Amino acid sequence: DTEVTQTPKHLVMGMTNKKSLKCEQHMGHRAMYWYKQKAKKPPELMFVYSYEKLSINESVPSRFSPECPNSSLLNLHLHALQPEDSALYLCASSPGHSSYEQYFGPGTRLTVT
């Protein structure tokens, strides 16, 4: 299995909702990443988990809360988002934190109304 899967594919939520994005990989990778991508822009790093511990938080607002329940799963909990948070949220994984070849999932298209 050489895939990173993400659910849901699309999500529409109101500013008072609480929702979660999910990411899964079964490649035995020990580093997992959340990125945010706006239209016509490159991915922007949000969080890095290395060996199930949060190692990098790129000054992301607390309305985004990551969680890594085990080495195969990565969640992103969303609460009280703003319309400007609408974007494609990408999950990626790599063999280790110092391994730069990252494999990306298809993303979740999030719309905040």
Next chain:
Amino acid sequence: GESVGLHLPTLSVQEGDNSIINCAYSNSASDYFIWYKQESGKGPQFIIDIRSNMDKRQGQRVTVLLNKTVKHLSLQIAATQPGDSAVYFCANNAGNMLTFGGGTRLMVKP
């Protein structure tokens, strides 16, 4: 390449021609470089990578060239096909993270 406002740099090529997509980077300490292809509605897909101890690496129909002197990276696609139409991002390592370039849209004309 760098994006300006809402517009991505665009390269338009005829099917069957070769494509060259360029990227400049600024971190002289980077020792790893990677090209991704992103089709509409999908996540970035790994194409090819190169380490700084090399100046050229070839894959299937793709070649990456690295010029560390001028901090320039290029992706060459031979015999470009309609399926190559996508946005292409270069990335390089900055510490333990990847830094992405602005992206170039490749359009293939039939």
